[in-house]
Amino acid sequence: MTRSLRGLDWLNFFVANFQTGFGPFISVYLTGVGWTQGAIGAALSAGTVAGMVSQVPGGILVDAVRSKRAAAGAAIVAIMASALAIALWPALLPIAVAEVLHAFASSVLGPAIAALSLALVGHSVLGERLGRNARYLAIGNAFAAALMGTFGYYVGERAVFLLTAALGIPALAAIQMISSAHLSSTEVSKTAPTSRPEGTVWSWRFLTDRRLLAYAACASLFQLANAAMLPIAAGMVTKRAGSEASLVIAACIVAPQAVTAAISPRVGRIAEAWGRKPILLLGFGVLPIRGILFAGIADPYVMVLIQFLDGLSAAALGILTPLIVADITRDTGAYTTALGVVGLAIGGGATLSTTAAGLIADHLGSEAAFLGLAAVGVFATLLVAGLMPETRPSGNHSAAMSGASGLPGFSNSAGDP
Amino acid sequence: MPRIRNLSFNGRRLSLLGGSTIIAGTFFVGLAAAQTPSGAPADQAAGGTALNGASLDYFPRDHLFRILGKDVLSAKGEDMGRIVDVLFDEKGEPHAAVIDFGGFLGVGSRKIAISWSALRFDLGEKKNAIALDLDREQLKAAPEYKSAESDKPIPVVAQPQPAPHEPAADPSR
Numbered sequence: 001m002t003r004s005l006r007g008l009d010w011l012n013f014f015v016a017n018f019q020t021g022f023g024p025f026i027s028v029y030l031t032g033v034g035w036t037q038g039a040i041g042a043a044l045s046a047g048t049v050a051g052m053v054s055q056v057p058g059g060i061l062v063d064a065v066r067s068k069r070a071a072a073g074a075a076i077v078a079i080m081a082s083a084l085a086i087a088l089w090p091a092l093l094p095i096a097v098a099e100v101l102h103a104f105a106s107s108v109l110g111p112a113i114a115a116l117s118l119a120l121v122g123h124s125v126l127g128e129r130l131g132r133n134a135r136y137l138a139i140g141n142a143f144a145a146a147l148m149g150t151f152g153y154y155v156g157e158r159a160v161f162l163l164t165a166a167l168g169i170p171a172l173a174a175i176q177m178i179s180s181a182h183l184s185s186t187e188v189s190k191t192a193p194t195s196r197p198e199g200t201v202w203s204w205r206f207l208t209d210r211r212l213l214a215y216a217a218c219a220s221l222f223q224l225a226n227a228a229m230l231p232i233a234a235g236m237v238t239k240r241a242g243s244e245a246s247l248v249i250a251a252c253i254v255a256p257q258a259v260t261a262a263i264s265p266r267v268g269r270i271a272e273a274w275g276r277k278p279i280l281l282l283g284f285g286v287l288p289i290r291g292i293l294f295a296g297i298a299d300p301y302v303m304v305l306i307q308f309l310d311g312l313s314a315a316a317l318g319i320l321t322p323l324i325v326a327d328i329t330r331d332t333g334a335y336t337t338a339l340g341v342v343g344l345a346i347g348g349g350a351t352l353s354t355t356a357a358g359l360i361a362d363h364l365g366s367e368a369a370f371l372g373l374a375a376v377g378v379f380a381t382l383l384v385a386g387l388m389p390e391t392r393p394s395g396n397h398s399a400a401m402s403g404a405s406g407l408p409g410f411s412n413s414a415g416d417p
Numbered sequence: 418m419p420r421i422r423n424l425s426f427n428g429r430r431l432s433l434l435g436g437s438t439i440i441a442g443t444f445f446v447g448l449a450a451a452q453t454p455s456g457a458p459a460d461q462a463a464g465g466t467a468l469n470g471a472s473l474d475y476f477p478r479d480h481l482f483r484i485l486g487k488d489v490l491s492a493k494g495e496d497m498g499r500i501v502d503v504l505f506d507e508k509g510e511p512h513a514a515v516i517d518f519g520g521f522l523g524v525g526s527r528k529i530a531i532s533w534s535a536l537r538f539d540l541g542e543k544k545n546a547i548a549l550d551l552d553r554e555q556l557k558a559a560p561e562y563k564s565a566e567s568d569k570p571i572p573v574v575a576q577p578q579p580a581p582h583e584p585a586a587d588p589s590r
Contacts, residue, residue: 023524026523027523031501032486152522230524234520238520239558242554245519246519246520249524250522
């Protein structure tokens, strides 16, 4: 079992690279190979649209397939293939296809890892496990940013994509470490429908769950307030810092990852002991503070310090999204489909965020954009406070009510099948 | 981007090199002597008939280069970004280069138009880069170039001039 859990750690670590290389960095690479801005925009838009469109189908697919390991493995192979295509064949059609393939594979990989986590540890300690996932993902992200920055600078941008493809191999090895013997509940329930409780035939009924809709709305607003903050802040660093601007921006990217890596396991345990909502409120509440600080502080080095707050939000949302959706869809067999629905809401919020905040920044200045994002953050926090119920299974709810003094995180394991 | 003209020089023949699907500008930097290179393919003579009277010249690879994606360095050797676009005036002369400036892994960069006269192409050994007579401190506060804002003047940063010089909008706009 330890080996399987270690495998999941490493899987999270190595897949982090898959996000870094395909983000804004791809436009740097395509510029370097002589692409026009119009062609780069078209290829990236294809990826963005595919990323949105594939969220729900990706979740449905992971729910439907028997082996979540195979789903994760196939997604990793697809992402490796798209990284190779980008490195070796930088023409419009291959790049657009690679971007779309990467988007679809990512929409499978995320839910597959969440499903594997649930199948490995069960509902009772899922929060703690997701905390570990978030820690290794954050370390992987920081590692990837450092590695790719170095590689891009000294070897060339093409090498970054070859490296991304190569890092898929240890990710596949990590999946191999996860023994299928340890993957209990979810996988079994797929193969043996009789073991599922009555009325859990897969249906879209989970979509009418108010808690899921409320969380999707809150998470979407979170990204609406959050996604544009780093790009606009980084743009201000470019404007205000001298030759060290790139390093300051790198620090702005890595700082929150360090915080997330440090606090995630604790956040996961607290979510089990105290409930989801306090953490959710904390993660959302940090957002307007960050926006106001960014609006008021011009010093590029202080901006790095403000970015530490982002680590708090990232840990909270990174852990609570798969955890709350697992709470809500328990025994429905629709866990990853529901994750896809929330993922679609998050993606929509993020896309709208950069567009809207970019427009505000152009016409009214960066400070106005940050204040606008902060206002959305306030609204999102109020929405969480007013709309979002505690989703932690009621078996240990009473325990949490009576003891705000910090309970051990395992008190609910007795109530778990 | 309708206002960006085709990357070609008026009155000069261009030789189209390479078969990439994304055609970057191919600029002609050779001297007149380069127009009669040795080692041209044997079918050059036949070009006259095959092209129905149009003439065909071949140029050594090191006399022409693509400009999109070219690294731009300051006089101090600082990395100033990459050329992502070229803006031409109505006479067909290049007026400004748009560079992607700053950032890390694509985060935080922005596009700045710089005067074509601030660029130097005579780097000799460093064929992969173009020199710029401006440094980071002079560029970092420059306004962003936005190809979509068709109703506003284009800010172009130029190197310091002996006479007072303001970064002016392209007069043809």
